[in-house]
Amino acid sequence: xxxRGALALYENFPHEDLTFIxxxxxxxxxxxxxxxxxxxxxxxxLGQVQEVSRGWGRRDEGVRAMEELSRLGAPDxxxxxxxxxxxxxxxxxxxxxxxxKASLCxxxxxxxxxTARVLPASEESLQTGLLTEEFGELSxxxxxxxxQCRAKVCEVLHKNASQVKLTEGVYEAIADCEVxxxxxxxPFLSLQPMLEIPLLWEALEKCRGRKLAVSPLIGGRAxxxxxxxxxxxxxxxxxxxxxxxxxxxxxxxLLLPKDEIADIEDSSLEAKPCHTWLKxxxxxxxxxxxxxxxxx
Amino acid sequence: xxxRGALALYENFPHEDLTFIxxxxxxxxxxxxxxxxxxxxxxxxLGQVQEVSRGWGRRDEGVRAMEELSRLGAPDxxxxxxxxxxxxxxxxxxxxxxxxKASLCxxxxxxxxxTARVLPASEESLQTGLLTEEFGELSxxxxxxxxQCRAKVCEVLHKNASQVKLTEGVYEAIADCEVxxxxxxxPFLSLQPMLEIPLLWEALEKCRGRKLAVSPLIGGRAxxxxxxxxxxxxxxxxxxxxxxxxxxxxxxxLLLPKDEIADIEDSSLEAKPCHTWLKxxxxxxxxxxxxxxxxx
Numbered sequence: 001x002x003x004r005g006a007l008a009l010y011e012n013f014p015h016e017d018l019t020f021i022x023x024x025x026x027x028x029x030x031x032x033x034x035x036x037x038x039x040x041x042x043x044x045x046l047g048q049v050q051e052v053s054r055g056w057g058r059r060d061e062g063v064r065a066m067e068e069l070s071r072l073g074a075p076d077x078x079x080x081x082x083x084x085x086x087x088x089x090x091x092x093x094x095x096x097x098x099x100x101k102a103s104l105c106x107x108x109x110x111x112x113x114x115t116a117r118v119l120p121a122s123e124e125s126l127q128t129g130l131l132t133e134e135f136g137e138l139s140x141x142x143x144x145x146x147x148q149c150r151a152k153v154c155e156v157l158h159k160n161a162s163q164v165k166l167t168e169g170v171y172e173a174i175a176d177c178e179v180x181x182x183x184x185x186x187p188f189l190s191l192q193p194m195l196e197i198p199l200l201w202e203a204l205e206k207c208r209g210r211k212l213a214v215s216p217l218i219g220g221r222a223x224x225x226x227x228x229x230x231x232x233x234x235x236x237x238x239x240x241x242x243x244x245x246x247x248x249x250x251x252x253x254l255l256l257p258k259d260e261i262a263d264i265e266d267s268s269l270e271a272k273p274c275h276t277w278l279k280x281x282x283x284x285x286x287x288x289x290x291x292x293x294x295x296x
Numbered sequence: 297x298x299x300r301g302a303l304a305l306y307e308n309f310p311h312e313d314l315t316f317i318x319x320x321x322x323x324x325x326x327x328x329x330x331x332x333x334x335x336x337x338x339x340x341x342l343g344q345v346q347e348v349s350r351g352w353g354r355r356d357e358g359v360r361a362m363e364e365l366s367r368l369g370a371p372d373x374x375x376x377x378x379x380x381x382x383x384x385x386x387x388x389x390x391x392x393x394x395x396x397k398a399s400l401c402x403x404x405x406x407x408x409x410x411t412a413r414v415l416p417a418s419e420e421s422l423q424t425g426l427l428t429e430e431f432g433e434l435s436x437x438x439x440x441x442x443x444q445c446r447a448k449v450c451e452v453l454h455k456n457a458s459q460v461k462l463t464e465g466v467y468e469a470i471a472d473c474e475v476x477x478x479x480x481x482x483p484f485l486s487l488q489p490m491l492e493i494p495l496l497w498e499a500l501e502k503c504r505g506r507k508l509a510v511s512p513l514i515g516g517r518a519x520x521x522x523x524x525x526x527x528x529x530x531x532x533x534x535x536x537x538x539x540x541x542x543x544x545x546x547x548x549x550l551l552l553p554k555d556e557i558a559d560i561e562d563s564s565l566e567a568k569p570c571h572t573w574l575k576x577x578x579x580x581x582x583x584x585x586x587x588x589x590x591x592x
Contacts, residue, residue: 086370087379089329
């Protein structure tokens with residue numbers, strides 16, 4: 001949802017006005033590589049090189065590196081496409097050479113001819129733990145990829161959020177923006193991890209701009225991913241009401257499908273109708289139109 | 297030549313009797329990866345996964361990772377196939393995790409179902425410098441790949457050979473062997489670097505077995521690579537006579553094409569006829585037959 005929302009803004013607003021702050025809670029080290037799944041997915045979308053059918057990864061991607069890693073007995077639970085590997089490898093090398101995170105991101109974006117800023121939220125990855133009924137504590141990737149979200153999550157643990165530094169440019173981008181839009185992503189797994197960073201929270205408090213969120217639910221259900229079951233166990237409410245409760249006190253306005261506005265009538269948030277299905281360029285234009293409308 | 301010679305032995309002798317000691321003078325770090333071109337080439341040949349037409353690299357290899365590295369502005373003068381990258385990545389990761397070189401090599405060989413030992417000569421890579429007329433001193437890869445050997449070499453510098461340690465098992469394999477065969481490789485670039493390691497030399501002196509070398513020249517010329525021009529500038533002799541002079545005092549016997557035996561009549565080496573063209577399985581069988589004959 002986050003990457004598709006980002007693409008909708010990118011296609012319909014002046015690029016120089018846009019800064020995307022991306023979750024670093026999925027980032028991890030694997031086979032010595034720096035892997036940033038959310039940042040890559042946003043960059044692949046904005047660079048129009050994403051595999052459209054899947055929502056992650058590259059178009060015209062290959063499996064030869066992965067075949068060889070399997071042959072060699074390397075862990076193969078996390079899929080690495082041949083093009084992915086190159087990006088991870090380049091990034092890891094540059095980082096080990098001491099290149100700063102923000103300038104590295106800018107350089108990569110330039111190579112994908114992306115003319116907006118795409119900043120990982122924090123310098124360090126956010127270590128997210130999932131306390132599950134079946135397996136005890138799992139790391140994010142263990143839960144999300146290894147177990148394919150097949151575990152009942154009792155609690156989300158933000159293990160190092162209070163220690164991490166924001167990536168250069170993030171504080172200013174948030175504190176000084178006119179409009180802040182929270183993406184239609186999983187609130188518990190993709191947004192809360194960032195909101196747990198004290199400096200990010202401080203920037204949000206400082207920000208005098210409009211603050212809006214987009215609900216990731218359509219028809220009261222997650223389009224994909226484990227959000228439905230997370231709401232069930234982590235929220236006293238359900239569907240859009242649960243999403244609204246998550247955002248209360250944090251944003252002013254929640255964008256959601258028109259015929260679901262009634263679902264959050266108990267919320268203190270202002271509800272605005274929005275086309276939130278983000279598949280085609282037309283969808284994304286409708287989203288941008290409704291978003292502009294909501295700002296009036 | 298070395299990899300094809302190794303395959304000829306592998307196809308025609310009991311595997312448990314064979315240990316291949318491979319040059320580490322081409323090894324280097326690139327984009328943070330441990331790259332061992334000679335060792336990989338031997339393993340790809342013995343594992344029968346090599347690209348036959350080229351003499352290096354993998355069959356059914358892909359270029360996606362390389363395309364992306366180029367896109368990202370990473371150095372692209374050294375070609376990395378998608379399958380190559382996986383091997384380099386796995387090896388680098390394992391080495392950084394502290395896995396020993398010999399046991400890592402054994403594990404990789406097992407995954408390629410190779411049942412002989414293939415040992416890199418040294419724990420550290422051999423830093424070979426080429427003093428050239430045109431560019432001054434070049435590193436091995438700069439000379440071999442970047443400049444494609446287009447430089448007149450005045451001298452080969454063995455920069456750290458006296459400091460490196462042999463890989464576990466190499467000393468014993470050489471000191472205790474019954475027959476030692478020097479591969480039909482470039483003497484200056486693939487064999488001399490190993491011979492500069494004092495401990496390897498000590499093992500050779502200790503070895504009471506038969507010592508033979510195979511000339512890499514056919515019809516007095518290199519099959520490929522820069523050997524012809526290296527002989528021209530580095531040796532007072534030419535063709536097979538130069539190769540023979542290189543091996544004098546180091547081996548007893550030189551194997552070379554039958555009608556070129558007369559070319560080394562001034563040498564103290566015993567000359568034995570050998571089919572040294574190593575393209576097809578039949579070629580390799582003829583080589584093995586002549587090698588056995590020479591041992592009688």
